[in-house]
Amino acid sequence: MRIRSVLASELGVIQEIERAAGVLFRGVGMVEVAEDEPLSVEVLEGYRRAGWAWVGCNPEDRPVGYLVAEPVDGALHVEQVSVHYGAARRGVGRALLTYAQERAREEGLGGLTLTTFAQVPWNAPYYERLGFRVLGEDQITPGLRAIHAREAELGLDRWPRVCMRRDIS
Secondary structure (H helix, E strand, O other), X not given: OEEEEXXXXXXXXXXXXXXXXXXXXXXXXXXXXXXXXXXXXXXXXXXXXXXXXXXXXXXXXXXXXXXXXXXXXXXEEEEEEEEOHHHOOOOHHHHHHHXXXXXXXXXXXXXXXXXXXXXXXXXXXXXXXXXXXXXXHHHOOHHHHHHHHHHHHOOHHHOOEEEEEEEOO
């Protein structure tokens, strides 16, 4: 799996990856999530310009997954990681998270954080298998609280959500 920075010409491609990945939410009764629009090209471009946007590519160097992140409270916060359903279960997400962790380590950050759905099998249970832990209320940093509140404003709190962290050792 080749992981590399997102090219400006690929922003529409990663939006399509997000749309394709979202289809799976229909199967668990989360139609609104499945139909949710991906991050805008402008927002994605901000992550790309900041150096916090990567793609996982197939052997033809075509993106099949992506991850965007930003430093939040001393950790690298994974804002979005998505894999096209046609490339699912091949280690793309794991490779992207591993790459993000290495980048976080290089930047002196102490871990990876993310917010996710607690009961969706390819969300919190998957991240737990990858070494993330659910944070207790007293472990949620101010930046993560703000992210969680923003997600609630978008209606994502209709389903149980958790904040998670994987420390960098």
